[in-house]
Amino acid sequence: MKTSATAELAPVETAALVRAVSRAPSVHNSQPWRLRVRGADVDLVECVDVALPWHDPEGRDRLLSCGAALANLQLAARALCREIATSFPLSGEVTATVHTRPGGAPAAEDLARCRAIGRRRSYRRDFAPGRVRDEVLVELLGAAGEPAVHALAPAKVDVLAQMLGFATRVFRSDAAYQRELDIWTAHTFGRYALGAVDGVPEAAFGDGPLPAAGLVRRTTPVPDDLRLAEQLAAETLVLFCTADDTRRAHLAVGAALERVWLEATVHGLAGSVLTQPLHLTGFREHLAERLGLPGLPQAVFRCGRPVSAAPASPRLPLGDLLFPDGSSRPE
Numbered sequence: 001m002k003t004s005a006t007a008e009l010a011p012v013e014t015a016a017l018v019r020a021v022s023r024a025p026s027v028h029n030s031q032p033w034r035l036r037v038r039g040a041d042v043d044l045v046e047c048v049d050v051a052l053p054w055h056d057p058e059g060r061d062r063l064l065s066c067g068a069a070l071a072n073l074q075l076a077a078r079a080l081c082r083e084i085a086t087s088f089p090l091s092g093e094v095t096a097t098v099h100t101r102p103g104g105a106p107a108a109e110d111l112a113r114c115r116a117i118g119r120r121r122s123y124r125r126d127f128a129p130g131r132v133r134d135e136v137l138v139e140l141l142g143a144a145g146e147p148a149v150h151a152l153a154p155a156k157v158d159v160l161a162q163m164l165g166f167a168t169r170v171f172r173s174d175a176a177y178q179r180e181l182d183i184w185t186a187h188t189f190g191r192y193a194l195g196a197v198d199g200v201p202e203a204a205f206g207d208g209p210l211p212a213a214g215l216v217r218r219t220t221p222v223p224d225d226l227r228l229a230e231q232l233a234a235e236t237l238v239l240f241c242t243a244d245d246t247r248r249a250h251l252a253v254g255a256a257l258e259r260v261w262l263e264a265t266v267h268g269l270a271g272s273v274l275t276q277p278l279h280l281t282g283f284r285e286h287l288a289e290r291l292g293l294p295g296l297p298q299a300v301f302r303c304g305r306p307v308s309a310a311p312a313s314p315r316l317p318l319g320d321l322l323f324p325d326g327s328s329r330p331e
């Protein structure tokens with residue numbers, strides 16, 4: 001794409017983009033992304049050194065997280081009245097480049113989703129009674145906006161409950177998994193919480209989290225399958241599936257997930273995402289077969305009406321997210 005000098009991103013515009021990316025959801029709040037601004041183009045760089053060998057052995061969630069950051073970057077660029085085009089290098093640390101140039105006013109729905117970026121939070125508690133209306137669910141599914149991603153509301157929640165219950169029991173008693181989770185959570189508790197810049201804070205786990213709502217820890221209660229199925233049936237679930245496991249597919253899922261989440265936020269809904277069980281060997285293939293899914297499930301999103309406000313999770317200082325001009329490393 002050709003850009004003129006006057007089309008370059010001004011520092012104040014760059015700051016808006018960095019802020020939007022910083023608020024994206026990420027696996028264990030690891031924020032595995034950095035930005036490199038080159039004139040009017042912005043590279044989204046994946047931090048491959050952020051490794052979660054027990055939760056995310058293949059780095060799939062890291063790419064999903066970058067996809068979520070990409071969706072925020074695109075929305076924020078549009079909100080700055082920029083036209084955008086996005087290219088996807090096939091390999092290397094740059095996952096995507098957003099090419100921008102001055103354009104017209106953003107579409108109203110993009111602006112609404114962009115404004116929801118700062119309000120979106122992981123909500124891992126029970127929801128208020130009452131289902132999300134069908135017409136709202138249609139809008140949520142429509143927000144995904146990625147042709148390669150099937151976003152669907154799963155049938156057979158009893159099967160899902162059975163399988164999530166199984167995964168919960170496995171993760172609860174996996175000492176190595178629990179040690180890794182401790183590393184990403186312990187420093188966010190009590191008096192340490194104030195200085196934390198990443199990880200999942202204790203308050204964000206909710207008061208008595210059921211396994212379907214979040215991350216399974218050693219102490220997470222394991223309800224019987226029937227109770228879990230009742231809980232799932234009362235919630236609105238969205239499954240994100242793709243035909244394959246390519247890097248491009250993972251980025252697309254992350255972007256679709258974030259758009260659906262932001263659209264839910266626009267509607268006053270809250271939610272959380274679940275990938276933990278999908279990392280058990282053979283789990284996704286088995287789930288796809290038993291639910292008759294159109295591809296491999298990559299993430300589960302649950303949403304509903306919140307009963308209380310979810311706490312904000314910490315973030316890295318914004319300056320840490322940006323490569324200084326001409327440098328290949330952040331400051």
Ligand SMILES: Cc1cc2nc3c(=O)[nH]c(=O)nc-3n(C[C@H](O)[C@H](O)[C@H](O)COP(=O)(O)O)c2cc1C
Pocket residue numbers: 023024025026027028029030061062064065068120121122123124199200213214215272273274275276277311312313
């Ligand atoms: C790819 C991906 C996987 C995630 N997996 C889980 C999960 O299995 N369980 C969970 O409770 N939260 C999960 N999360 C949510 C993150 O923990 C959350 O986004 C992060 O802690 C930041 O908090 P926030 O969403 O409130 O900004 C996931 C998020 C992403 C993007």
